[in-house]
Amino acid sequence: MYQYTSTDKKIVTERADQFQGQVTRRVSGSVKELEFKPLRLQNGLYMQLHAYMLRVNVPYGLLNSKQLRMNAHIARTYDKGYAHFTTRQNIQYNWPELDDVPKILKDLASVEMHAIQSSGNCIRNTTSDPFAGVARDEIEDPRPYGELIRQWSTFHPEFAYLPRKFKIAVTGTPDFDRAAVRVHDIGVRLVKNDKGELGCEIMAGGGLGRTPVVGKVLRDWLPREDMLTYLDAILRVYNTIGRRDNKYKARIKITINETGVDKFRAMVDEEFELMRDEGTKLTQAELDRVSKQFVAPTYKKLASSDSALTKFKLSKERDFGHWVTNNVIAHKVDGYSAAVISLKTKDTPPGDVSDTQLDKIADIADKYSFGEAVVTHAQNLVLPNVETEQLPALYAELKEWDLAEGNYNLVTDTICCPGLDFCALANARSIPVALEISERFADLDYQEDIGELNLKISGCINACGHHHVGHIGILGIDRRGKEAYQLMLGGSPSDDASLAQIIGPALAPDKIVDALETVLKTYLGLRTAPEERFLDCYRRVGATPFKEAVYADN
Amino acid sequence: MPIIKDQKLVENEYVEVASEGTVPAAGSIIVGLQNFMKHKDLFLNREGNIGVRLDSSDDVSELTSDLGKLALIVLTFPKFADGRAYTQARKLRRSGFKGELRATGEVLRDQLFYMTRVGFNAFELQEGRDPENALEAFKDFSVTYQSSADDNRAIYNR
Numbered sequence: 022m023y024q025y026t027s028t029d030k031k032i033v034t035e036r037a038d039q040f041q042g043q044v045t046r047r048v049s050g051s052v053k054e055l056e057f058k059p060l061r062l063q064n065g066l067y068m069q070l071h072a073y074m075l076r077v078n079v080p081y082g083l084l085n086s087k088q089l090r091m092n093a094h095i096a097r098t099y100d101k102g103y104a105h106f107t108t109r110q111n112i113q114y115n116w117p118e119l120d121d122v123p124k125i126l127k128d129l130a131s132v133e134m135h136a137i138q139s140s141g142n143c144i145r146n147t148t149s150d151p152f153a154g155v156a157r158d159e160i161e162d163p164r165p166y167g168e169l170i171r172q173w174s175t176f177h178p179e180f181a182y183l184p185r186k187f188k189i190a191v192t193g194t195p196d197f198d199r200a201a202v203r204v205h206d207i208g209v210r211l212v213k214n215d216k217g218e219l220g221c222e223i224m225a226g227g228g229l230g231r232t233p234v235v236g237k238v239l240r241d242w243l244p245r246e247d248m249l250t251y252l253d254a255i256l257r258v259y260n261t262i263g264r265r266d267n268k269y270k271a272r273i274k275i276t277i278n279e280t281g282v283d284k285f286r287a288m289v290d291e292e293f294e295l296m297r298d299e300g301t302k303l304t305q306a307e308l309d310r311v312s313k314q315f316v317a318p319t320y321k322k323l324a325s326s327d328s329a330l331t332k333f334k335l336s337k338e339r340d341f342g343h344w345v346t347n348n349v350i351a352h353k354v355d356g357y358s359a360a361v362i363s364l365k366t367k368d369t370p371p372g373d374v375s376d377t378q379l380d381k382i383a384d385i386a387d388k389y390s391f392g393e394a395v396v397t398h399a400q401n402l403v404l405p406n407v408e409t410e411q412l413p414a415l416y417a418e419l420k421e422w423d424l425a426e427g428n429y430n431l432v433t434d435t436i437c438c439p440g441l442d443f444c445a446l447a448n449a450r451s452i453p454v455a456l457e458i459s460e461r462f463a464d465l466d467y468q469e470d471i472g473e474l475n476l477k478i479s480g481c482i483n484a485c486g487h488h489h490v491g492h493i494g495i496l497g498i499d500r501r502g503k504e505a506y507q508l509m510l511g512g513s514p515s516d517d518a519s520l521a522q523i524i525g526p527a528l529a530p531d532k533i534v535d536a537l538e539t540v541l542k543t544y545l546g547l548r549t550a551p552e553e554r555f556l557d558c559y560r561r562v563g564a565t566p567f568k569e570a571v572y573a574d575n
Numbered sequence: 576m577p578i579i580k581d582q583k584l585v586e587n588e589y590v591e592v593a594s595e596g597t598v599p600a601a602g603s604i605i606v607g608l609q610n611f612m613k614h615k616d617l618f619l620n621r622e623g624n625i626g627v628r629l630d631s632s633d634d635v636s637e638l639t640s641d642l643g644k645l646a647l648i649v650l651t652f653p654k655f656a657d658g659r660a661y662t663q664a665r666k667l668r669r670s671g672f673k674g675e676l677r678a679t680g681e682v683l684r685d686q687l688f689y690m691t692r693v694g695f696n697a698f699e700l701q702e703g704r705d706p707e708n709a710l711e712a713f714k715d716f717s718v719t720y721q722s723s724a725d726d727n728r729a730i731y732n733r
Contacts, residue, residue, distance in 0.1 A: 142656065173721060178693050178721065180661070182655070182658025307731035
């Protein structure tokens with residue numbers, strides 16, 4: 022894991038001091054709320070429905086046990102005893118007092134964490150593949166590139182007041198995108214060219230929100246040394262021509278669509294060539310310095326554990342069997358596995374963990390996974406380096422703390438925004454829908470029968486729950502003053518990126534989960550084999566049979 | 576009101592000249608970009624310093640061939656959250672502009688550090704702001720990562 026240099030430390034400490042000063046000036050009245058707003062936003066501090074919300078960055082999702090414990094401390098001391106993991110691999114606190122925020126930032130700085138640019142119209146936290154470093158299909162660890170982007174974007178003086186927020190994602194697995202790079206403002210894929218040289222493919226203009234767009238390729242291969250210069254060039258063009266007259270037209274996806282991708286690319290290329298050999302060019306020494314910090318832990322020499330895994334899956338203890346079947350992912354090193362800790366349990370909003378659970382997860386990470394855990398964009402945690410033989414012991418400990426739900430990538434593993442329970446933008450609640458779904462489909466045998474399913478819920482069209490790219494998406498709307506839900510089918514954030522389509526009129530809160538169940542029953546009747554996932558089946562048969570089944574009574 | 580220049584408070588020596596206004600025979604003046612382009616010879620051949628004011632939608636490359644003859648370029652922040660002038664400043668410094676680069680409009684204490692990095696060296700704070708207090712802002716951070724106008728080398732190339 023990346024260790025801060027003295028410069029990195031100074032920056033987060035000085036930021037905490039700067040924010041302390043800004044809060045003092047705000048409290049004394051010499052800074053008005055209108056000016057304070059962008060300052061607090063660039064420190065991750067939002068005003069929500071009931072209170073401030075603080076968003077803490079987790080660069081590329083990676084946390085060590087010390088950081089987990091500090092977040093447990095923050096949840097306990099400054100919040101109501103819990104933390105919330107978000108769809109961008111970050112942590113949110115829903116109840117901090119303004120006066121406490123500088124103290125929280127100092128606590129975070131002490132474990133090499135920060136909230137810099139976690140909101141506001143600037144470059145946000147860089148996200149990545151939660152299985153980075155351990156995935157079998159990875160060609161290069163994307164985290165060093167995420168870290169390079171984090172440093173480049175931190176207090177970038179030119180791009181702190183962009184037309185709109187700006188999100189970058191990186192993946193090192195070109196054949197299986199788990200970082201949703203095509204629906205980011207910029208997506209970076211590490212790829213090899215014809216000569217086998219490693220470089221970056223750069224995509225831009227993807228995004229969800231009100232106008233979902235799949236990103237377009239600007240460069241299919243770029244030397245790694247030029248990555249940051251090229252990002253500078255994209256941002257410079259966007260900062261100059263991006264629209265500022267209408268916030269709903271201000272994202273780079275609109276800029277590229279209105280300019281035309283070829284013209285936009287030409288503008289970026291012109292800017293890039295002017296700067297290519299100047300001071301942003303990465304050196305081999307810098308690439309090495311950062312890469313070296315992500316070296317693999319010292320694995321034991323173990324035999325392949327594939328047969329042990331098969332045995333565990335068939336375990337007589339059914340819950341454990343389900344958990345191994347669904348939550349354990351193949352590891353690139355023999356004898357090891359990556360295990361997903363589901364944060365989608367029956368009675369808790371998706372992504373929430375208590376302070377005591379966080380402390381426990383820290384202990385578990387130390388004991389079973391070299392002291393590290395990774396936040397996923399599906400609001401779960403991954404223990405990336407578990408000895409396969411230790412899975413039964415790990416499972417037993419997780420179970421004791423209500424962290425052993427075996428539903429990874431199944432219907433109850435919903436992605437869900439905070440919705441109208443917390444958010445000032447929302448039109449409808451989303452957490453109660455997620456909780457009803459986890460109750461309705463509680464039976465894991467039923468869930469496994471339905472198979473891989475990404476269900477995503479947003480409480481408004483801003484799409485924080487990524488409903489456009491759910492195999493099934495649920496969108497909360499306000500229909501004549503009442504909450505209602507649109508049902509959308511057929512989205513995917515991965516290599517086969519597609520946007521889900523609305524199948525009919527919005528449904529009342531007491532009908533939406535029934536409709537979901539109808540869709541899934543229809544799918545079970547239509548699929549050619551259990552291997553045909555819902556998404557594949559939908560793509561084969563189209564929306565009509567689902568539509569007819571859901572709206573049969575109307 | 577004094578302006579901040581090179582981190583000191585100084586009096587503003589420039590007089591603003593409106594688009595069809597009378598041009599004083601001597602002394603330092605500021606003119607708009609269109610006015611400057613239209614009467615370039617007149618402005619460049621008179622006694623006294625000449626400064627050009629740009630809007631944030633103006634293309635800075637229009638001035639490229641005259642950069643060496645200008646003592647001042649004024650860039651505008653219509654709102655502090657409108658960040659186009661950061662890129663304009665960076666491009667002007669990259670093109671070799673060595674004169675005074677001044678920020679006007681909604682210029683506030685908490686943006687001065689970034690503005691300095693991209694090449695501004697003078698600031699006309701918004702009416703009613705305490706310039707003494709603003710001088711503190713230059714010390715907000717002691718280290719930086721990126722290349723910009725203040726240092727064309729990113730941290731790993733220094």
